[in-house]
Amino acid sequence: MDLNYTPEDIAFRKQVRTWLEQNLPKTDIRTLDDRLAWHRKLFGAGYLGMGWPKQYGGGGARPMEQAIVADEMARVNAPAPTNGLGLGIVGPTIVVHGTDAQKRRYLKKILSAEELWCQLYSEPNAGSDLAALRTSAVDEGDHFVVNGQKIWTSAGAIADFGLLLARTDTKVAKHKGISCFLMNMRQPGVDVRPLKQITGSSEFCEVFMTNARVEKADQIGKLGEGWAIAQTTLGYERGGRALARVTNYASQHGKLTEVAKRMRRHGKPLIEDPLVRQKLGRIWAEIEVERYQALRTLTLLERGEHPGAGGSLTKLSYSELEKRYMELALEILGPYGQLTQGAPKDLQLEIDTAVGERGSWAYAYLWSRAGTIYAGSSEIQKNVIGERILGLPKESRADRVGGKA
C-alpha cells in the first residue's frame, strides 16, 4: 500500500497542468462550434481516447494518466469535451465488441468529434426493466428495419449516430432476444424531439424510429448478445472519472465555506454556527471517502482488472452523496441557491455538470436528482450488489415465472 503518486505520474500531472494553463479557453463556451473547437484541441493534445488502442487513434495510456487528465481538467473547471457518450460508452463498446472494420470506420471520428453519438437504450416502458424493451429490428436480408420509441437519449438532438438496443427475437427469454447496433440518426425514419426536464433545459430527447434502416455491417456482436454487451458498457467510464468528480465536489465545498463566512444568522456568521460546521465537516468526510475509493478503483484498473459489479457500489455511493451534498448547498445558500438569474457574482456557481453544460447552484441541485435514476437507478444498483456481490437469492418476479428469464 503506497498512496503516493509515482514521480512519472507527478511529472505527467505537471505537464497536463501546464497545457491547460496555456490552452484553456479564455472566454465562455456558448455554441456547439465553440465546444467542438475545444474538443479538437483536447484531441490534438492526446487527451481524448487515451486508453484506446493506438492503431485506431487512441493513446494506449494507463488508467492513471486518464484519471489525471480528467482530474486536472476538473481542477481548473475546464469545459468537458463534446461527444461524451461517444467517448464514454460507444467508443469503448466498439473497442471491446466491434469488428476491425467497425473500429476503423468509427473510432477515429468519435475522437475527432466529426461524428457525434447518442445512446438508444431506455424506452417509455423499459426504464429500470430495460430488458423489457420493445423497439424491434427485423432482418430484411441485407439490412435491419427498426421500429419503436426511445427516451432519455442524451445528446440526441446533435447526434449523427446512435448505439441502439433492439429486439431481434420475440420468442426467447427477454434478455436473450436483444441485439446491439450502430444506427445512423440522419435518415428519414428517425425523428428526434427534445425532452424538457425539471431544469428547464433539454439535454435529453425522445427518438421515434419508423422503418429506420440499420446496415448488417453495423451490428455489434452476435444476434441476441445485446443485453450482455449493454451490461459491460454501463461501467466503462466510472473508474476514470471518479477523481475528477471529487475534485469538482471539493471546489464546490470551498465556495460553500466562503458563502458560510458571509451569510449570517442571529447576528453571527453562519460559519460560526456549530450545526453548519458539523454539516460541512460531515460532507467533507464523505467527499474525501469518495476520493479514497477512487484511488482503490484506480488501483484495480491499473492492474488491468475490471471493477465489475463493484461499479454499482461506486455509482450508488457518489450519486446518493451528490443529492445529500446539493441539499446542503441549498440550505447554506438559502434562496440564493435557487436563483437561475440575477445571482450576485460571488454567490454563483459555474461548474460542469454531468452533461457538460455550465450552470448555477440551482441547476446543479436539480441535476443531482438525475444521478440516482440514470444508468441504473439506486434501487437497481442495490439489486445488482445484493445478487452479484453478496450472493443473495434472486427475487421471485412475474417475468421470471415459467422459466422465461
Added chain:
Amino acid sequence: MNFSFSDDQVLLKNSVRAALDEQCKPAHVRAMFDDPKGFGDALWGEMAKLGWLGLPFPEEQGGAGLGLVELALVLEEMGRAAYPGPFFATVVLGGLGLMLGGSDAQKDKWLSAIASGKARATAALVEEQLDWDPASTTATVEKSGSGWTISGLKRFVPWAHVADVVLVPARSPEGLSLFLVDPKSAGVTVAPMVGIDLATRWSEMRLDKVAVGGDAIVGQPGTAGPVVEALLRRAAVMSSAEMLGAARRCLDMSVEYAKVREQFGQPIGSYQAIRHRCAEMLLEAENAHAAVYYAAWALTAGAEDAAVASSICKSYVNEAARKVCGDAIQVHGGIGFTWEYDLHLYMKRAKGLEPLYGDTEYHRELITRHVTSSR
C-alpha cells in the same frame, strides 16, 4: 499509487484470522464475561509468540517494525472476533504512546516487555466531562523532590485493572505533561465501569497525590500536548479498524442469515426490503475500509493530510458501524435480539468504541477547522 495490500499484509491478515477463528471463538468471548481478569493468558502468550504484541515497535525494542496499516489489519480481525483482552490498550494506547513521546530508556524498558508479553499498558485519555481535547485536562501535577505528585480523576480507562503502566496526562505549571503511572501505586484507586460490551473492561482511575519518580515523565514538562494529540489520532484510527471488523462480522452474519431464513415461502434475502438494506450495509463497510486504511497509511507515511484523515476516518466509521450493526439486528429480527445469538458481541464492540477517542461531532469539528484554515 497502490491502494491494495501487499502479499505480506494479506498473509498477516490471514494468519490473524486463522489464529482468532481457532482460539477466539464466540464461546471464548463469552467465557471471559465473568472472568475476573477478562482475558485469557494462553491467547496472550500466543499473541506474543506470533509477534502481534510488538508489531509496530522498532526491532531494537523487540518489535517487528511494521506500520499502522499492518496494525489496523490485526485490529480489524480482533473486532471481527470481538477479541476480549487488553491488546488495543497495551499496543496502541501504551505502546504507540511510548513510541511517540518516550525516552530511549522508557522505550527500552516497556516496549520490549510489552512485545514479549510480560507487560501490559494503557492510557487515561479522558476525564469526567468527556472532552477529548487534551487542552481540557484538569488532572494536576506538582514537583515534589526529585519526582512529582499527580492528582485527578480519569474515566473510561481501558483495561487499567490489568495494566502494569498507565500513561496519564496531567497539568503542570509549564502546561500539559505526560506521566507513566503504576496503577498499583499508593493513592491510585481503580474501580470497574461495566459497559454493555462485557468483553471490554473500562475503569475509573482516581489519583490522589500519587507520587512518581523523576524518570516517570514522558518528554519534558509542558510538552505533552502534541504527543497526546498524535496518540489520540492513532487511537481514533485503530479503534475504527476494530469497529470495521465488528461491522464486517455483522454484515457477513446478516447476509448468511438472509440466504437461509425463509418467510412467506422465500428466503428473506430475495426481498428487496432486506436485499437493499444489505447492499447499503456493504457500501458503508467498503467506505469504512477505505477510510481506515487511507488514514492508517497517511499516519505511517507522515502524509500532510494525516491529521484530517484521522478525523475523517473516525467520524465516518462511527456512523458506518452504527448503521451496519444496527441494520444487522433488524435483518435478523427476533433472533438478533437474543443473548444466545452471537450478533450482539460484535454490535456491542462497535458501540463501545464509538464515543471513545473523539466522538463523531468532535472529529467533524476538527475537520471543519482544518478545511476552513487550509483555504
